Amino acid sequence: MEYLWITCSIFLLLYLPFTRSQGLCEVKNGSSTIIVDIEESRGTSISQETVPPELPIVGEPNVDIFLDLSFPKGVPLFFLNEKKLQLLTPIDRDEKNLSHIVFQLICTIKSTYKKRTIPVIVRLIDVNDNAPKFINTPYETTISELTPVGTTIFQNVAAKDKDTGVNGLVEYTIVKGSNLPDDDNSIGRRMHSEDGYGYFAINLPHQGQITVNRTLDFEKTQRYYVTIVATVSSLL
Numbered sequence: 001m002e003y004l005w006i007t008c009s010i011f012l013l014l015y016l017p018f019t020r021s022q023g024l025c026e027v028k029n030g031s032s033t034i035i036v037d038i039e040e041s042r043g044t045s046i047s048q049e050t051v052p053p054e055l056p057i058v059g060e061p062n063v064d065i066f067l068d069l070s071f072p073k074g075v076p077l078f079f080l081n082e083k084k085l086q087l088l089t090p091i092d093r094d095e096k097n098l099s100h101i102v103f104q105l106i107c108t109i110k111s112t113y114k115k116r117t118i119p120v121i122v123r124l125i126d127v128n129d130n131a132p133k134f135i136n137t138p139y140e141t142t143i144s145e146l147t148p149v150g151t152t153i154f155q156n157v158a159a160k161d162k163d164t165g166v167n168g169l170v171e172y173t174i175v176k177g178s179n180l181p182d183d184d185n186s187i188g189r190r191m192h193s194e195d196g197y198g199y200f201a202i203n204l205p206h207q208g209q210i211t212v213n214r215t216l217d218f219e220k221t222q223r224y225y226v227t228i229v230a231t232v233s234s235l236l
């Protein structure tokens, strides 16, 4: 009996100091960096959570470990609430052309004060938050009434969208116009205007090219107003 007890205590004495001295903070899946995602801010929102919502660190903050953030390359953008990263200021990926934020997590084992610095990469997820804007407007062109149906008469319709990727694909469609300007009946000319809906078409929605879609008649109509809507397709 006595023999056994001595063996056990020697085993414990050797075992405990050994594991503790090796013990550093660990990332849950054993990787050397932490990668999480966060949506860019909608307006001035800073309440959005990361995905996953908590940093995958082994241990409980203030119980087994202490966690701290370090931003060696600039101003702090996050603070830590337990294991949750929370934004200090809104982030707009479109303004600053920002795709990710890199900083460091400093994790200290409470019982030994052993520190480990773990790189954290927060990837910014684009939110479709910018309406497209037409550039180089107004668009105007003069064509002959004899222009055959199918002819491209204008190809410089363009709207820009600040969002990236799938959120930045602009589509153009012709819609029925509203608020058509009055006919111009000043002396010497008679200018009858009509809405161009139906007379003109955009056959390739991603290209701002306008084609003639119906036979035109100068005696009847001298000016068409074509209303184009730019929309951004989104998978979100």
Ligand SMILES: *[C@@H]1O[C@H](CO)[C@@H](O)[C@H](O)[C@H]1NC(C)=O
Residues within 6 Å of the ligand: 029, 030, 031, 034, 035, 036, 056
């Ligand atoms: C560990 O998790 C991160 C997400 O935080 C992931 O990107 C990475 O691929 C994972 N690594 C391993 C080895 O599973």
Ligand SMILES: *[C@@H]1O[C@H](CO)[C@@H](O)[C@H](O)[C@H]1NC(C)=O
Residues within 6 Å of the ligand: 097
């Ligand atoms: C944003 O970065 C991309 C490459 O990551 C580059 O092609 C683009 O021109 C940049 N846009 C601005 C506005 O800086």
Ligand SMILES: *[C@@H]1O[C@H](CO)[C@@H](O)[C@H](O)[C@H]1NC(C)=O
Residues within 6 Å of the ligand: 174, 197, 198, 199, 200, 201, 202, 213, 214
């Ligand atoms: C083009 O004209 C045809 C009829 O000729 C009509 O069915 C179609 O909707 C028109 N297209 C557009 C874009 O107005």
